[in-house]
Amino acid sequence: MLSRKQLQRYSRQIMLPQIGEAGQEKLAAARVLIVGLGGLGSPAALYLAAAGIGELHLVDGDRVEISNLQRQVLYKTNHRDKHKAQVAAQQLTAANPEIRVHAHCVMADEAWLSTQLSRQSFDLVLDCTDNLNIRHTINRVCRERQVPVVMASVRGFSGQLVSFDFRTNTSPCYACLFPPATGQSDLPEAENCSTVGVIGPALGMMGSAQALEAIKFIAGLPVSSLNKLQLFEAATLEWRALALPANSTCPICR
Ligand SMILES: [Zn+2]
Secondary structure (H helix, E strand, O other): OHHHHHHHHHHHHHHHHOOOHHHHHHHHHHHHEEEEOOOOOOHHHHHHHHOOOOEEEEEEEOEEEHHHOOOOOOOOOOHHEEHHHOOOOOOOHHHHHOOOEEOOOOOHHHHHHHHHHOOOOOEEEEOOOHHHHHHHHHHHHHHHHHOOOOEEEEEOEEEEEEEEOOOOOOOOHHHHHHHOEEEHHHHHHHHOOOHOOOOOHHHHHHHHHHHHHHHHHHOOOOOEEOEEEEEEEEEOOEEEEEEEOOOOOOOOOO
16 A cells, blocks of 8 residues: 555656556555666666665675766766765665665675575565676576576667566576687676766666666556567667567577
């Protein structure tokens, strides 16, 4: 049952037939883990907090740098050198004091993720990282723990979005799409924003899209990126969708 304050705060989305009071109650009961609080995690977390996701867990071991501010809209210049997860939690709590926000100032790795996902039940994980190794780790751990995941990434002007519902045994996974490199020596040089550059609003689009998919997922609406690679090209404003090819040789899920 929603309180009067909740009915007021979320009135504009409750009036949508796709959400309604029932959908808002689902959002309020949801627990979501956001890994990475940079250019994707900033808009994703802001929108999920504003929408009234009941409990948000924010994970990032980094501190705010001036070069982050071109795209990481959670942070202001005076946040320099502060822990991103802590600043983010303060900002989200200020935006919406009705929800519970937990800051984790750690770099998520396999052991940490595994512990978190076994300690309490998460409805969804958002992968907002910019690193292929941790993406594969999130894919593995979420699949193992049967927690659905919404993943996004941006290189330059090009964005990708894909979701998996690992509660379904037959779900494909990220490694079906992009098999992990075998052996450390085969790994390509770490590619991320600091090495290839990125346009800020493209991250805003993709992070917002992650929040959108998360809300749809939790409210029980069709999720357009489920088992589908959604590609966004910021240079031309074009979206393309690729059905996920079945990969019977996936080392993770087959
Ligand atoms: Zn797979």
